[in-house]
Amino acid sequence: MNYLTQRLATFPLILLGVSVLVFVSIRLIPGDAITAMLGTEAGLLTPDQRASLAAYFGIDQPIYLQYGRWLVGLFSGDLGISVTYGRPVLAVILERFPLTLELALLSMVIALCVGIPAGVLAATRNEGPADLGIRVLAMLGQSTPSFVVGLVIIFVLSVVFGAVPPMGIFTPIYVNPLVNLSQLIFPAITLGFAFAASVTRISRSAMLDVLSDDYVRTARSKGASARSVIWRHAFPNALIPVVTLSGIEFGYLLGGAVIVEQIFALPGIGRLVLDAISQRDYALVEGCVLFIALNFLIVNLLVDLAYAALDPRIRLGGR
Amino acid sequence: MRILGAIARHPSGRIGAAIIAVYLLAAVLGAFGITPHDPLQQFRIDRLHAPSTTYWMGTDLLGRDATSRLMRGIGQSFVIAFASVAIATAAGTVIGLLAAWWGNLWDGILMRVMDVLLAFPAILLALLIIAIVGPGTFTSVAAIGIVYTPIFARVVRGPALSLKQRDFVDAARTFGSSQTFILTRHLLLNLVAPLTVQVTLALAWALLTEAGLSFLGLGTQPPSPSLGLMLSESRNLMERAPWLMLFPALVIMLGILGFNLTGDALRDILDPRTQGRAA
């Protein structure tokens, strides 16, 4: 518990750092909400017109005042209003988040279902042809840029199968699970492709470590069947690194898969923040990055806790 | 040298090292202009030419030879990958070591700063840096380097902490060795194994990140090619000229495969726990 409170205590500090970083950097990029809205026509504005727009977008004050105002709002749970959406930032984020969460979960399920059996198989056939084959596939999977996988999937679907997932308008799972799944399955495969590859590699090497441990040898010599040795005795112990890796990858995926969301036209967090940057919707960028960072911190904490639960030998926070 | 020998004896390490050697050769040839054609020359009559004996991997939209561009691109991508990982390794190692060595308040401050960078979504961080400074090779290097620094700081800090308490460092300290000497000699030597593995992994990430940034239009600047830029230029030509996507994608995949295989081999060789076990 002490460890938990200690870790939680660092959260506000880290988030504060993130918020300052994003607040300053987004404003350092040339161009503002006015040029984002008007493009080159912004040059036709008179100084008075420009001032009135700056006031409308809340970018007429010095940056430290803007930050102060934003911070005060934050403490009362107000992340500001998005100028693009005309609604509170938090509401916009929460509307987009279920998609990202679902996509991340689905990718993880795919990755684990493919990666763990493949990794275990490779480990038990160490240096055999199956092992080599799986390892090469896994490494190829890890090294293919996701936009290549995505573009190829879309091309094959539309040309070979004559059907693509309904794109653009996202159907939540509670409205129509089937449409929802058809929209998310291919992006999830695209993301799961590289994810599964990492899981395969890590489960293989973890299994190899465990299989050479004494107690597995003992179990073997006691006459336990090969299957039972692998799944009953060795596997649970090999899980720890798999959990760690999946947790961290999952944490990254919660930040939105910018490129995959772009290709499959999914309105998730990744595209939300990308659009917000190009539209110079400062409040929304700040809110999104903060939200993503918080998710990342929480998931990492959970991973560490799970780690401790799986392996009692680990004393958390111990040095 | 001993390590190179060990890699050469390692079954998959051999393959990895061979791939990297071929790539380095291609990159060097590309850098010195020893390519089938000038990678920037536009043979406009022959644009979007399919692979042939003249253009081994075909030509792109502007009629430039894809083979020559790939050779130049490998160099460009490798420079970005190696330089950014070098920055991340150097900065991360220094920060991690200092945090472990100074401890207490400094440890807290340095590692929280690293946490901030780590919690910041990686591609966005790179994107913001590039948007502020303006794209270019140097910016890409710096941006990718900064993004991966906290990972190295973390990798280094953990082992450094436990090493710090080990006897030989204490012994060195009582014998009056200077702090820098202790730091560099003992700690760094013991960190080589985890760092090497991390470096090979990071090289692969760096290649992918550069490709991703190019896809978003913020990577290498035309006309000089990088693997990522060639890939992203080919996105809307996939149906007309599939070779333009196929070859750069294969080259990236094989390159990363090379890094990964070498990295795995190095881990086997350097990690005492796995010694004596073929991987």
Place this chain on the structure above:
Amino acid sequence: MGRHFTHGLISGIALAALLGSATIATPAGAATLRMAWAQDATGLDPQKQTAFSSLRLLELIYEPLVRLDATLQVVPAIADSWEFAADGLTLTFKLNPKAKFSSGVPVTSEDVKASFARILDEATAAATRANFLSISGMDTPDPTTIVFHLSQPDAPILVAMATINAAIVPAAEITAGTIGTKAIGSGPFKLDQWNPNASEALSPNADWAGGKTGVDGITISVLPDETAILASLRAGQTDFALLNDPLVATLVPDEPNLQLNRVPGLAYNVLQLNPSRKPMDNLQVRQAISCAVNRQEIIDTALVGEGKVTGPLTMPAYASDPNTLFCYTQDVEKAKQLMKDAGFADGFSATVIAATGEPPVASSEAQVLQSQLAAIGIKLDIKMMELNVYVDAWLKGDFDMAVAQNGGRPDPYPMYNRYFTKDGNLLKVSNYVDDTLDGLMQEGRKETDPAKRKEIFAKFEAHLAEMSPWVWLSTSYSYTAQLKTVHGFEPSPTGTLYSLSKVTLDN
């Protein structure tokens, strides 16, 4: 390996079956037009939005007094008829008495007056305000008559009014301050739902003076990747789409179920030189650049043949034959001689800026220009920038050269007065004006006789091409793609999708 592959294939087929059933499970509504575009609208205030997609969306919801048809003629919209007084100082409109906002309230002259008052109010920050500065007063003798008093003769003002940026909005909504949040217009459709950067849903405006629309509604999806748009069209899941990238658009005609609508647009691709910087301040250097460029070759390679060589004027009614303009046939020898005369026989280095993906061909264009100019010793460095960063640099005139795609107007005066008159708002961008240009522009603004105007602007165009502050390259096409089950769409050079109001769908 083998086993892996078969498994993959089987699950692929199973998934396709799943997709098929999923599509059946959600009938899109028999007569709803499913539309897609890559860039979403950025806002709903018709008087303030200038982004291409915003204009296209708002043209379906709002109406100006007059609009341009597909041949760029001014035709009635809210106004039935109009008349300039003999002295050119008053312009009177008669409104269509049937015109109603989607709230059911009739459009009156008071709404028109309030709308233009709003545009002219600096606090509104309407970019088009500059086009209406000659309006000195407005009278509303009756609910269907509006009289504009002008401080000077201003023939182009009528065309300037024919844009959605001069849309008529309800006076009551102006007072309530809800323009831009509630989209209440008098156009064929009304906006039911807008989920920015994701989707919009439109339904017919029952009170539209134009009658009944051909479809029961329009849903618009934002698919940021144009390859995905093409895939969706191919699969028959999108009826109608806007395309930007010629690389994607030119694939459409290969598909048996698809039709590509292609119109030459008014926008032009241009290499802007910055005459305020050395050595582009030297006329001979600028002319050398113009002579060294092979415009047709840029079109053939970077634009995959999609475009036409153009001079400064892109509207068919005014454009001259490009071959009559200065150095429109590539002449490298002449270019080298000009460079030598200017004292730059060895060439020079310069940076050219371009926006990433805006237009999609910008990077290719820059690279072909780079290679063509290398022939006369000019070494170009290409700097690709994020659109907004580019706009910022462009507006400040902070560039040596810029690859740009600038919007065109149906009339030369509003198209170029911002750049090439002495009080142009964008003089900082063009950095070039001379007495001839300014004089011809003022003459053209006052002249109301079409034949005389044409003569004036032909002189303007020839002089501009010869002075070469910019190197005009090509017009490009604006594309829409549709399933062959969609009928009645009439593309327009302005890019408007207004004729979607008349479109019908099979079955």
